[in-house]
Amino acid sequence: KLAPDQLIIDAGQKQFGATTCSSCGMVYSADSLEDNFQHTQFHQRFLDSIKFVGWKKERVVAEFWDGKIIMVLPEDPKYAIKKAEDVRKLADNELGFQQVSLSCPSKAKTYLFVNSDKMVVGCLITEHIRQAYRVLEQPERTKDMTKEDFMDHHRAWCCSTSPETAICGISRIWVFSLMRRKGIATRLLDTARNTFMYGSHLTKKEIAFSDPTPDGKLFATKYCET
Ligand code: ACO
Numbered sequence: 001k002l003a004p005d006q007l008i009i010d011a012g013q014k015q016f017g018a019t020t021c022s023s024c025g026m027v028y029s030a031d032s033l034e035d036n037f038q039h040t041q042f043h044q045r046f047l048d049s050i051k052f053v054g055w056k057k058e059r060v061v062a063e064f065w066d067g068k069i070i071m072v073l074p075e076d077p078k079y080a081i082k083k084a085e086d087v088r089k090l091a092d093n094e095l096g097f098q099q100v101s102l103s104c105p106s107k108a109k110t111y112l113f114v115n116s117d118k119m120v121v122g123c124l125i126t127e128h129i130r131q132a133y134r135v136l137e138q139p140e141r142t143k144d145m146t147k148e149d150f151m152d153h154h155r156a157w158c159c160s161t162s163p164e165t166a167i168c169g170i171s172r173i174w175v176f177s178l179m180r181r182k183g184i185a186t187r188l189l190d191t192a193r194n195t196f197m198y199g200s201h202l203t204k205k206e207i208a209f210s211d212p213t214p215d216g217k218l219f220a221t222k223y224c225e226t
Pocket residue numbers: 094095170171172173174175176179180181182183184185186187209210211212213214215216217218219220222223
């Protein structure tokens with residue numbers, strides 16, 4: 001049975017609580033003018049960026065019941081490069097990367113997951129790498145350590161010192177917030193492993209994630225173990 005004051009609290013939450021837009025996925029407070037304005041600004045730009053009209057030449061590298069994966073290479077027509085860039089910007093924006101360019105754009109391969117509603121809902125950007133350092137558990141800062149000491153040690157400890165050979169670096173991986181946990185990132189990576197080098201299949205050990213986010217770590221740990 002609800003207490004009378006409980007009803008008041010619920011009403012308050014409804015009024016001031018966060019809303020998730022069911023098309024663009026933005027979480028905002030519908031009661032805030034500022035938030036509404038920002039949502040309006042974001043909404044159309046986002047939907048335009050992920051809209052996929054279909055191309056004369058599409059390099060379809062995988063097909064599924066709920067979509068397909070298209071590979072975009074640096075030498076592709078302008079419209080393809082533009083779409084890949086638009087989606088990368090959305091991902092960078094969400095990852096908090098500010099206008100970081102790719103380390104070697106002329107070698108980057110972009111994989112776009114296009115769903116049956118003609119929207120690009122996933123993006124994976126790979127680059128060639130020679131070696132990678134495994135990220136180790138982060139150490140705790142001990143009480144008598146100064147911040148500077150900690151930073152020095154931290155840098156030395158956070159990655160193993162012995163490089164491991166990796167071939168395919170994952171520079172960015174992103175899935176539209178409303179389409180997560182449907183195996184889209186898994187399928188993008190599986191496809192990249194099979195098509196990254198002509199005629200060969202990379203093992204999970206031959207791929208490495210650069211600077212993963214918390215989401216990225218959870219996903220990578222699961223993906224690389226199974
Ligand atoms: N929390 C816990 N486990 C997770 C998460 C999570 N947030 N995401 C994925 N996993 C694990 C699960 O075990 C999942 O299997 P399950 O759903 O059966 O439990 C498994 O990984 C496979 O997940 P997918 O469905 O293939 O992954 P998804 O399509 O949801 O995409 C991604 C994962 C790309 C990390 C997505 O959450 C995302 O775009 N996040 C925001 C951007 C981001 O942080 N990207 C990584 C940056 S790091 C980099 O780019 C190098």
